[in-house]
Amino acid sequence: MGILRPVTHKPPVWNLDTLTSFLSSNTVDENNPFATSRHTATLLLLCSGRRVHDLTLLLVDSEHCIDDGSNIILKPVFGSKTDSDTHRQSGWKLLPNTSSKNLDPVFWVRRLIDLLKDRRDSGNCPNLFINIRGQAKAASRTVIAGWIKTVLTEAGIPATPGSLRSAVSSKNWSNNLPLDEILSRGNWKSKETFTRFYRREILPASASNSITRMFNPAD
Template sequence: MWPCFGSKTDDANNRQSGWKLKAHPNKNLDCVFWTRQLIGTSQDRRKSGMLSELFITARGDPKPASRTLISGWIKSVLKDAGVDATPGSVRSAVASLNWLEKFPIDQILQTGNWRQEHTFRTYYQRELANQSRNNDFTTSVSLSNFFEPVR
């Protein structure tokens, strides 16, 4: 998968990576399964607008969903899940959890689309509220293991 919008740090020499999604053993967390479901469910709507984008509008004439619309969907899902966070803070939380789970710093930087370790450490690495959940992060299965950045 390749993002259409890229990131704020993209320039002529550096572009946000694409993603290879890997199947998760828990279907509720399996991005491959849910991506296929989304495409299948919206197949008729996609055909009428001849669209290949993953996210398309749900109302009105079919067209690619804008950044603003996608951001609104994410905020709504987070709110419905009881998560008081912005999409940007989720990026920080995932990266911080990966750091606590001893992911290699190069992998954290690549996954978060950061070029400098200093940027991650200064602006994004955070203490997590529930760090004491086990203090044994070897037992957790990070969802980051199911997303592989590709260039």
């Protein structure tokens, strides 16, 4: 039976520490829309472990973006893969990182909002992530994934943008976070999906600061 139905082993996933180290030391031009957009997008996925598509659901109007001067809560609009009549994706509560500006999601979300305010207003586009060229409109999943891919390439990580989800959740698992917390943070609908497809062995890498502590799911 073992020969007829061999056990398939999931390949290991790249280590989140590699990306965290790169982001913490990389120089980002805060006045460059492309550099700021891709850094912010990557940082939010690194904090949360959610899907690239979920970034397209984040808005900056007063109903969906609440900044209390310390933390920022983003309330995604309907449209996540897990959204239904009975379930909605939880909010994103971003916490400041006082030890590293490059790894501070609150700073970078504020910076991106300010940097692209005039462009958003001109296109009447309230999305946090908007396209950099042409007429102002919401950045698509494909566009955002392209931004993140350039970051991974520069960090020396030969992986797809979607692999961030597995890398984050597997890292949280290896750090002994409770399963319920991992599922809540990443907006997982099924624990079976996580354990079967996304929980993987992590490749070794040099140690770095944890970034997941800068994110909490919000009601």
